[in-house]
Amino acid sequence: MKPTPPMSAAREHPHLIHKGVRGNRRSAIVVSNGPVGRQSTARSLVFEGRGLLDAHGGITPHGRDAILARLSHLARTSKASYCVVWSATECTWFERDGRTRNGCVPPYGHVSDPWIGRDHDVRIEHCWTITLPQGSEWSHICVRRIDRDLVEISPGEPVVLADFDEPEVPGLPDPAADMLAPDGSLVAPRTYRGQPVTGIRDQWKLLGPVQPAEDGVILRNPWPDDVREACERIAGGPLPRRLVDAAWRAIDPEHPEVTYVGVLKAA
Structure with a gap:
């Protein structure tokens, strides 16, 4: 700090x-x-x-x-x-x-405040995620079915659970103190703020599940061609058929009677 x-x-x-x-x-x-x-x-x-x-x-x-x-x-x-x-x-x-x-x-x-934030669980949106090929404009696509005729397709990226690269506050303990290695580097815990930790970015940012990004949301009447076009617009180019198929399967599941919750990998 x-x-x-x-x-x-x-x-x-x-x-x-x-x-x-x-x-x-x-x-x-x-x-x-x-x-x-x-x-x-x-x-x-x-x-x-x-x-x-x-x-x-x-x-x-x-x-x-x-x-x-x-x-x-x-x-x-x-x-x-x-x-x-x-x-x-x-x-x-x-x-x-x-x-x-x-x-x-x-x-x-x-x-985002690392001192106050540690006492507040991070809320996540239920969604299916698709990992995009390296070199795409975004790392992931998120797919959420809102109702029968409306689907949200958006860019996705791991949520920042905490950013410990902040100035010290005299009188308050270092919020990362119990996550530091002997050399002072940050060691990721298994969970933080109620969510699994998926990695560390820029030395001090704890990353969590993939979530829809703040912008770039595309809402579609769910037809296969429209879903493919939306996914490829987010990716910035053509996608392998298996990834487009995964996005469609997240919208039109093989077992529609099953209710899926949480952040799930479609591909």
Whole structure:
């Protein structure tokens, strides 16, 4: 972990949920009565100043107003969808024009913070996966049947369960401490955050099951020719017949009475 200047400890609430293409993303909101130095948090989500926290570390009305004002401005200027989660039963939704709606059922978002994330299981989508030939534009294709006449075909890649290449937070333990070899390198555990670990990328990223990518989704009325064209568009070129057949078999199974769940290999 990289050294960084002291900051206030990581907290569960409040945090920000940002609507993504496939799913929501969660970002930490740092609130402190004094200067902080966490380099891994976007400055737009760092709130520094007197009176933002009370004596017990809770958000004061002044602190809440500061967060609401900045996020309202961010929603108006970015035209993106946000939600601030204040607690397990309270949140504020931001419309793209900056207006707000209070809610009591906060949305869930993918957690990338390695300190907070270790306490949150990763949610996965049930899908069939097909490993593409080396040199394809993506490593995998994911196939999900949504209903009788609609199929989702999308690029796929292993989900990042954790990225430990983050600055140290003084006062908090290294979240990768129990996964380090004597030489300091990361050793993959069998499971992490409720999912099997499938590998390590860039020395510090733990990889999990293959999941649909954030973009490139193709929805099809499931006919064989359309499925083949969608798969080859994702791959960036022609595919062997066996891979196209595997994609079709995932859509039109030999045993339709069987319900398949989880991440399964079609080929």
